Amino acid sequence: MKSNLLGAALALVFGFLGAAIWSWTGLADARTKTYLLENPKLLQQMAEAYQEEQTRERLAGVSGEVTKAFPGAILGNPDGSKVLVEFTDYNCPYCRQSMSDVQQLIESDPEVKVVVREWPIFQGSDLASRMALAAAKQGKYAAFHDAMFAAGRATPETIKRAAIDAGLDLDQARADGASQEVELELARNHALAQQLGFSGTPSWVTSTQAFEGAVGFAALKAALDPDES
Known part of the structure; x- marks a missing residue:
């Protein structure tokens, strides 16, 4: 479970901070991983934010059609x-x-x-x-x-x-x-x-x-x- 959450959280960090920050002697990645694992609540929050963003993207593509009912249903x-x-x-x-x-x-x-x-x-x-x-x-x-x-x-x-x-x-x-x-x-x-x-x-x-x-x-x-x- 932690591994999945970590992957989602790191995806968020990459999206928000950009790759440039991660080039700092290659240490930021390891330090961020350690920090996130030591702070599981933050990890959970970031994973949830990532999932919510994914949901918004999926909804954006179908929102008009999915709410259009079959007549009478x-x-x-x-x-x-x-x-x-x-x-x-x-x-x-x-x-x-x-x-x-x-x-x-x-x-x-x-x-x-x-x-x-x-x-x-x-x-x-x-x-x-x-x-x-x-x-x-x-x-x-x-x-x-x-x-x-x-x-x-x-x-x-x-x-x-x-x-x-x-x-x-x-x-x-x-x-x-x-x-x-x-x-x-x-x-x-x-x-x-x-x-x-x-x-x-x-x-x-x-x-x-x-x-x-x-x-x-x-x-x-x-x-x-x-x-x-």
Whole structure:
């Protein structure tokens, strides 16, 4: 761990101070390494600053696209000024665990808009994601989203039951789920997740942060409202 942090910290030092400082008889490098290892808090702070800078660079390239929702695939206020993006999978237990946190976030602030990006990476979840996007086209995304997570593991049987519970036109939903529009959306979500460096679900994006995991309500709220934390 220290080795990784040291590498990140030294990268920061190189970026901020420039190579010229390091040419001083070749001793600055060794002395800086020793100093950083003897001051782990500074090492941690520098590594975190480096990671934050990397995140900002990744977000800069995709920020406009990642917050642009598939029509209807939104939870909370569609016109909300505070945008949280969630990459999710219906067979991900941590996504199911995070549902209550997202709902609490929506209920706590009427300005919260959650853009949901369907990213089916678990076995068997592709069909559920397609049905979810088909539900979005019928204006029933939230209803299917909630019913699908409540139904348990995504299987053809539970997906059909969730679709019925959400009141979908099943024939139209099946056709929409197989459409090129939905195919392109799933491919886009996968590409965005890769660009952002995500390795699993749930993953989250705000205007300034990109992070992974079932982090809980407090962490989501802090990421969405950094000035209030």
